[in-house]
Amino acid sequence: MASVELVLLKQVAGYLVMPVFLVDPVGDLIYYNEPAEALLGYRYEETGEMPLAEWGTLFHPTDAHGQPIPADRLPLAVACRQLRPVQGSFWIRGMDGISRHLAITALPLQGEGGVMLGAMALFWQLTGSGSSP
Numbered sequence: 001m002a003s004v005e006l007v008l009l010k011q012v013a014g015y016l017v018m019p020v021f022l023v024d025p026v027g028d029l030i031y032y033n034e035p036a037e038a039l040l041g042y043r044y045e046e047t048g049e050m051p052l053a054e055w056g057t058l059f060h061p062t063d064a065h066g067q068p069i070p071a072d073r074l075p076l077a078v079a080c081r082q083l084r085p086v087q088g089s090f091w092i093r094g095m096d097g098i099s100r101h102l103a104i105t106a107l108p109l110q111g112e113g114g115v116m117l118g119a120m121a122l123f124w125q126l127t128g129s130g131s132s133p
Contacts (some may be wrong), residue, residue: 005111006030009120024118027052027072027080039102039125041095052077059092066091079106080119089126101126 006022010031013020019036023029028051037043040059047055056071063069071077075086086106093099102123109117 003111003115003117005109005117009109013120019123021076021121021123022118023052023076023080023120025080025116027056027077027119029055030118036123039094039100039123040092041098059094062091064091075104075106076119076121079108079121083108083110083116 013033020033022031030049032044052071061069075088079086089103091099091101103126104121104123106121108119111117
């Protein structure tokens with residue numbers, strides 16, 4: 001069951017015009033907003049919640065040289081595991097088959113009493129990207 005804080009964050013994310021991705025304390029996807037759907041090529045209603053091992057490979061994340069990035073090395077997973085903010089960039093391939101170069105800022109989320117809630121990522125497509133690395 002999601003904490004009250006995560007339920008409220010989902011609601012706030014729904015109002016943002018910037019893509020947002022939320023994960024629970026183990027890194028499992030719990031929500032992404034409509035602006036994120038446009039970059040990922042999936043509506044949240046189509047994917048729903050899913051484990052890190054699944055969402056971390058679903059979008060085929062790669063580095064600038066086209067090498068796959070393991071799910072546990074993605075900024076959002078690192079922020080969740082190491083409890084620190086992380087910035088980075090990588091390429092994904094959306095369901096529309098288009099590769100996009102994304103910049104991401106991932107932040108750990110902590111509730112009252114130091115309870116780990118998970119992490120959230122804000123991301124955006126870098127200008128001029130839309131082809132393979």
